[in-house]
Amino acid sequence: MKPMKLLLAGVAAAVTTMNSVYAADLTIGSATEPSSIDPLFSRTGNNQNVAQAIFDRLVQTDPAINMEPALAVSWTNTDPLTWQVKLREGVKFHDGNPLTAEDVIFSLARAKDVPNSPAPFSGNVASIDSMRPLDDLTVEFKTKKPTPDFMEQIGFVYILEKKVAEGATIEDYNSGKAAIGTGAYKFKAWSPGDNLTLTKNEAYWGNSQDFENVTIKFISNDASRVAALRSGSVDLIDAVPPRDVKTLEGISGLKVFSIASSRMIYLALDSVRDKSPFITDKDGKPLDKNPLKDVKVRQALSQLINRQLIVDRILEGSGEPAGQLVPNGVAGNDPSVKAPAYDVEGAKKLLAEAGYTDGFGITLHTSNDRFPGDADTAQALGQMFARGGLKVNGVVAQPYNVYTKGASGGDFSAFIFSLGNSTPTSATGLRNLLMTVNKEAGTGSFNRTKYSNPAFDEAMRAATAEFDAAKRIEGLQKATSLVFSDVPVIPLFWQKVHWAGKANLTYVANMTEDTVPTLAGLAK
Amino acid sequence: MTVFVIRRFLQSIAVLAVTAIIVFIGVYAIGDPAEMLIAPDASAAERAQVVASLGLDKPLWEQFGTFIWNALHGDLGRSFVFNRPSITLILERLPATLELTLFGLCLALIIGIPLGLISGLNPNTATDEVIMTGSILGFSLPSFWQGMMLIMIFSVWLGWLPSTGRGQVGELLGIHSSLFTLDGLKHLILPAINLSLFKVSLVIRLTRTGVRETMPLDFVKFARAKGLSENRIVFVHVFKNILIPLITVIGLELGSMLAFAVVTETIFAWPGIGKLLIDSIMRLDRPVVVAYLLVIVSLFIFINFVVDVLYSLVDPRVRIGEAS
Numbered sequence: 001m002k003p004m005k006l007l008l009a010g011v012a013a014a015v016t017t018m019n020s021v022y023a024a025d026l027t028i029g030s031a032t033e034p035s036s037i038d039p040l041f042s043r044t045g046n047n048q049n050v051a052q053a054i055f056d057r058l059v060q061t062d063p064a065i066n067m068e069p070a071l072a073v074s075w076t077n078t079d080p081l082t083w084q085v086k087l088r089e090g091v092k093f094h095d096g097n098p099l100t101a102e103d104v105i106f107s108l109a110r111a112k113d114v115p116n117s118p119a120p121f122s123g124n125v126a127s128i129d130s131m132r133p134l135d136d137l138t139v140e141f142k143t144k145k146p147t148p149d150f151m152e153q154i155g156f157v158y159i160l161e162k163k164v165a166e167g168a169t170i171e172d173y174n175s176g177k178a179a180i181g182t183g184a185y186k187f188k189a190w191s192p193g194d195n196l197t198l199t200k201n202e203a204y205w206g207n208s209q210d211f212e213n214v215t216i217k218f219i220s221n222d223a224s225r226v227a228a229l230r231s232g233s234v235d236l237i238d239a240v241p242p243r244d245v246k247t248l249e250g251i252s253g254l255k256v257f258s259i260a261s262s263r264m265i266y267l268a269l270d271s272v273r274d275k276s277p278f279i280t281d282k283d284g285k286p287l288d289k290n291p292l293k294d295v296k297v298r299q300a301l302s303q304l305i306n307r308q309l310i311v312d313r314i315l316e317g318s319g320e321p322a323g324q325l326v327p328n329g330v331a332g333n334d335p336s337v338k339a340p341a342y343d344v345e346g347a348k349k350l351l352a353e354a355g356y357t358d359g360f361g362i363t364l365h366t367s368n369d370r371f372p373g374d375a376d377t378a379q380a381l382g383q384m385f386a387r388g389g390l391k392v393n394g395v396v397a398q399p400y401n402v403y404t405k406g407a408s409g410g411d412f413s414a415f416i417f418s419l420g421n422s423t424p425t426s427a428t429g430l431r432n433l434l435m436t437v438n439k440e441a442g443t444g445s446f447n448r449t450k451y452s453n454p455a456f457d458e459a460m461r462a463a464t465a466e467f468d469a470a471k472r473i474e475g476l477q478k479a480t481s482l483v484f485s486d487v488p489v490i491p492l493f494w495q496k497v498h499w500a501g502k503a504n505l506t507y508v509a510n511m512t513e514d515t516v517p518t519l520a521g522l523a524k
Numbered sequence: 525m526t527v528f529v530i531r532r533f534l535q536s537i538a539v540l541a542v543t544a545i546i547v548f549i550g551v552y553a554i555g556d557p558a559e560m561l562i563a564p565d566a567s568a569a570e571r572a573q574v575v576a577s578l579g580l581d582k583p584l585w586e587q588f589g590t591f592i593w594n595a596l597h598g599d600l601g602r603s604f605v606f607n608r609p610s611i612t613l614i615l616e617r618l619p620a621t622l623e624l625t626l627f628g629l630c631l632a633l634i635i636g637i638p639l640g641l642i643s644g645l646n647p648n649t650a651t652d653e654v655i656m657t658g659s660i661l662g663f664s665l666p667s668f669w670q671g672m673m674l675i676m677i678f679s680v681w682l683g684w685l686p687s688t689g690r691g692q693v694g695e696l697l698g699i700h701s702s703l704f705t706l707d708g709l710k711h712l713i714l715p716a717i718n719l720s721l722f723k724v725s726l727v728i729r730l731t732r733t734g735v736r737e738t739m740p741l742d743f744v745k746f747a748r749a750k751g752l753s754e755n756r757i758v759f760v761h762v763f764k765n766i767l768i769p770l771i772t773v774i775g776l777e778l779g780s781m782l783a784f785a786v787v788t789e790t791i792f793a794w795p796g797i798g799k800l801l802i803d804s805i806m807r808l809d810r811p812v813v814v815a816y817l818l819v820i821v822s823l824f825i826f827i828n829f830v831v832d833v834l835y836s837l838v839d840p841r842v843r844i845g846e847a848s
Binding site: 044193419422 | 763
């Protein structure tokens with residue numbers, strides 16, 4: 001694989017690609033494929049890419065994940081439990097029927113019981129107690145409890161046409177019969193594993209699109225996708241591997257579009273249990289005390305990491321050193337919380353203060369096929385920890401599908417994982433990753449190490465109960481600085497993501513890592 | 525023959541049953557599908573909902589029992605990822621793989637047999653050396669690298685052929701296939717070459733060895749003495765004799781080409797079953813993996829059966845042996 005890519009890059013550098021986009025059609029080479037055209041079937045990124053082209057939501061996000069109006073133009077809460085949402089006028093579905101309050105109510109009701117949905121939208125509508133139309137374009141919602149971020153929840157559910165979607169099966173969506181939305185493109189055909197075709201919706205309520213026809217080809221292999229762009233058989237590709245970015249930038253006729261995403265790569269630490277399975281003394285014998293419980297040790301580990309070096313050497317620049325959950329620009333980021341400086345001496349001092357002058361033994365775990373450089377990053381961390389006096393017993397890399405079970409099952413002591421934030425504030429990520437695991441309260445669903453910090457939980461509850469947007473964000477910032485001073489996980493970097501396309505195209509690189517034709521256009 | 529068929533049938537049932545058990549338990553042991561499927565910001569409640577709707581909260585024996593019961597009723601389960609019947613997913617993608625494999629196999633035979641004959645009839649000549657050395661390349665170049673090279677040369681540099689996906693699908697006598705359109709054929713050429721290069725080398729070597737072994741035999745000398753033309757000797761009498769090993773190997777290779785064209789299908793983004801398999805394994809789509817392997821085992825059983833029947837057609841000795 002590796003020599004292949006180098007060879008490809010080398011050979012490729014000598015060739016130029018001059019083909020221009022044919023007429024105003026667009027062909028995208030995408031790494032991922034939807035599992036269904038039903039937009040409410042799965043909330044995962046691969047499905048969102050296509051859903052966003054055909055369907056709309058009440059709100060949408062800009063490239064920096066700020067919420068902006070879409071099918072809803074305004075929303076107000078008349079009292080803490082009541083919301084009134086005003087819909088956009090003159091919006092038409094692909095079959096010509098107008099959007100009404102009934103369609104919105106139907107879609108939100110359907111969101112929680114799509115049969116066998118592997119990633120349902122049920123959480124988005126969980127706070128709804130009842131809903132009713134006030135007129136054709138106004139919906140009134142009652143919530144079960146005060147929900148300040150109500151629109152952030154229901155706003156991202158795709159709106160279907162009731163008349164068409166009622167009783168439709170997944171086959172009806174996949175064949176196009178029920179794939180009727182209000183989006184910028186109409187569904188034409190889907191040939192699973194191969195391609196999906198769309199045509200322009202002339203009656204679209206938003207900005208007019210530059211392309212008459214869009215074809216999305218599914219090319220999961222990185223090298224093949226890059227080659228497809230170079231041969232001119234596609235105009236735009238996503239998920240450009242970091243190592244190919246420089247090559248593609250050097251080819252005249254091609255352009256790369258990049259952004260630091262809000263996907264945080266972090267090292268999770270088993271900081272709760274008294275004994276940890278992969279922590280030993282210097283001789284490799286199990287320790288009866290878990291050093292990772294000591295915040296000084298966790299701080300020391302964080303300071304031993306030279307994040308910039310990892311970004312420069314392993315990711316070839318495709319990253320941004322991270323010290324908290326979301327990057328600057330996303331609501332909830334606290335500018336005062338910085339990635340700890342690389343400081344071996346300081347770290348050694350902290351280790352000595354914690355009583356580990358001679359260090360201890362540790363094994364690192366990682367996936368090896370989840371994101372670019374995951375296994376290499378773990379190797380580098382191992383070396384950096386060794387420099388600080390720790391004895392690294394090993395670095396174990398596993399395929400992601402095997403790895404996740406161990407990571408969630410508490411089999412590891414220190415392991416690399418990632419968390420993508422696709423919501424307008426850091427609230428969802430913080431709640432899932434760092435709040436105490438509590439099924440009833442719905443917190444800590446990805447808190448794999450069972451970290452628990454009552455002061456942080458309280459700060460989060462206070463922040464998310466706040467109706468004033470500015471105060472809510474301030475609260476999230478406070479919670480962020482509070483929890484990261486305790487080093488619950490060690491943030492490593494935010495991944496940079498790249499798209500590449502022909503030079504006569506533009507593409508809006510976005511933090512949510514979406515590949516949607518509406519974000520592409522012809523260069524003016 | 526009837527006894528042979530019945531015995532084969534019973535054997536096949538046993539093989540299928542054992543495969544089902546091994547595969548199901550094996551696939552069950554890997555990872556946690558819920559981890560792979562849920563949204564990156566899913567709440568605990570959503571996660572519980574998914575686990576329950578996929579039946580992952582039930583013990584292994586219960587899941588296996590449900591699977592066997594449904595399988596006996598012809599239902600191999602629904603895909604976790606697509607929520608469509610696994611068997612439908614597989615059958616939907618089978619035509620793409622079939623046309624790729626058959627096209628590749630034809631290439632292997634059309635190129636391989638003549639070259640093998642030339643080599644075998646002119647042993648230790650320069651032509652023979654060239655052909656044999658060429659076949660070493662076919663054997664030893666990794667399929668992945670070959671594929672990338674084909675793309676680099678024919679798509680990126682020369683721009684002659686498309687490098688990804690299946691072309692336009694045409695219809696002939698009710699059969700839908702990309703073999704019937706020019707665009708479809710263009711898309712087919714590179715992946716088919718990639719898939720067939722190894723088989724070409726294999727066919728060359730088998731043919732050459734067969735010819736070299738058969739030519740000195742008494743019946744060839746007798747035919748010559750009888751005054752038959754060299755063409756008739758080679759293309760009728762010798763050829764029949766070298767067909768037996770060829771049919772055996774090609775039969776098995778056809779099976780493996782169909783089932784595991786994974787590398788080719790991945791590089792060329794070919795929407796076939798090999799790609800479906802590898803994607804399903806990565807995503808822990810257990811029902812599809814299990815159904816796929818059961819389909820493939822059935823396919824191998826069928827191919828072997830056909831190969832055995834072909835033997836008896838080609839080689840009278842097999843027929844006589846069965847009869848006595």
